[in-house]
Amino acid sequence: MKYTLIGNRIEYTDIETIDLARSCFCGQAFRWKETESGVFGCVLGPAYVTACAGENSLTVESSSTLDPMQISRYFDLERSYSLIEHGMKKDAVLKQTLPYATGIRVFAQEPFETLISFIISANNNIKRITKIIDALCRTAGERVHGETEHYTFPAPAAIAELSLDTLRDIGLGYRAPYIKDTAARVRDGFSLSELHNMSYPDAKRALCTLSGVGPKVADCVLLFSLGHGCAFPMDVWMKRAMRELFFQGREPGKAELNGLISSWGEDAGVIQQYIFHYARETELRAQNETAV
DNA sequence: ACCCAGGGTGACG
DNA sequence: CGTCACCATGGG
Numbered sequence: 001m002k003y004t005l006i007g008n009r010i011e012y013t014d015i016e017t018i019d020l021a022r023s024c025f026c027g028q029a030f031r032w033k034e035t036e037s038g039v040f041g042c043v044l045g046p047a048y049v050t051a052c053a054g055e056n057s058l059t060v061e062s063s064s065t066l067d068p069m070q071i072s073r074y075f076d077l078e079r080s081y082s083l084i085e086h087g088m089k090k091d092a093v094l095k096q097t098l099p100y101a102t103g104i105r106v107f108a109q110e111p112f113e114t115l116i117s118f119i120i121s122a123n124n125n126i127k128r129i130t131k132i133i134d135a136l137c138r139t140a141g142e143r144v145h146g147e148t149e150h151y152t153f154p155a156p157a158a159i160a161e162l163s164l165d166t167l168r169d170i171g172l173g174y175r176a177p178y179i180k181d182t183a184a185r186v187r188d189g190f191s192l193s194e195l196h197n198m199s200y201p202d203a204k205r206a207l208c209t210l211s212g213v214g215p216k217v218a219d220c221v222l223l224f225s226l227g228h229g230c231a232f233p234m235d236v237w238m239k240r241a242m243r244e245l246f247f248q249g250r251e252p253g254k255a256e257l258n259g260l261i262s263s264w265g266e267d268a269g270v271i272q273q274y275i276f277h278y279a280r281e282t283e284l285r286a287q288n289e290t291a292v
Numbered sequence: 293a294c295c296c297a298g299g300g301t302g303a304c305g
Numbered sequence: 306c307g308t309c310a311c312c313a314t315g316g317g
Contacts (some may be wrong), residue, residue: 027298118298125297128315173313178300214300235298276298296317305308 001077003068010068012058015077019103020053023075026104026277028224030117030130031137031153043137044074045110048150051075063146076105084267093245094271097278104273107224111192113153114225119178119212121220128171135170159183178212185210196226203228229266238272241279 003012020040024032032042041050047064049071060071072078085102088094116136121129133153140154140162160183167176186192190210195203203226207218216235222228234242243249246260264271 119300121297122299123297123312124299124314125316128297131315168313171314174311175300175313212300216299220298233298236296237298280298294317297315299312301310301312303309305306 001072003072005066005068008064008066009059009061010066010071012060012072012077013056015056015058016081017055017103018053018058018075018105020051022101022103022277023105023107026101026273027126027280028220028273029107029109030126030133043144043150043152046144046152048144048147063144073108076108081105081270084270087267088271088274094274097274100281101274101277104270104277106229106270106273108227109225110153111195111221111225112156112186115182115186115192115207115210115213115217115221116153116159116179118217118220118224119182120172120175122175122212122214122217132171139166139170156183156187160187175212181211182213192221192226195222200228200230204231223269223272229269230262230264232261232268232272233276237279237283238276241275245275 001012002014003010020038021034024034024040024042029042032040035041035050039050039052041048043049047062047066049060049062049066051061052059058075058077060066081102085098088098117129117133120132136159137151137153140158141151144150144152160180162180164176164180167179172179195206198206200222203222204215204218207213207221208215213221216233219231219233223231223233232238242257242260243251246252247256252260261268
């Protein structure tokens, strides 16, 4: 991976081609927006950042200084997705997801933001999740320096100090105490970054002690922010997709399902994103066809 | 009025 | 350990 850094602009070259639209809107992140055709913007840490992908290149710009390594890690540039896809082509089922999902990158997001976002995601839909997170940032985040319409994701203390009424007004409903309690746990010393170096089962067990965090939310945090590639978030879409694609429509036993997933090793998380996106795209198409 | 949305909690066997 | 009603809210 090569890059050139000019002022606050980084251009990565000789990378595998990224599909930013798929990556930003496949449901792993909730704060990206397409500002103009092909240009995507989001607040990362303290800075507002825009990204634009070309063939085998990625250009990232910000109003403040960028760390090329940090940005590279965020967009997962050093991982060979073509190698993963090469393996997937040997499986007839996985092969058919490629046209719908190629170009997706699993972003390495900030752990606390990912944690809170996916607690909010429980029994909720992506449009409303996005709206609530936006309101949370406007309420408890800080205005990004030099920007008027962009806010940082709030620090743990900032969320923990909000009243339950304020959290409910944002639209959190019955999740308000979950958010407040978990933010307080992190503020008071629960270390998310240490989970990166723990084993997958230990890290998952630790996350599940947090309020509002069960197996699915824990897997999202482990995959999308803590570098655990074997994590495999199982929501209603994935359960349905796994049943139809790999088990002839029959409900798989826990052992055989886990056996299949663990056979994918550290690539399981990427494969999960491909299947998830494939399931949603094909379901959407079916709905459009039946609507006509 | 009913069902669903990237589920989790608490209670009960 | 597995099951299940219940949980706010908005959109179809």
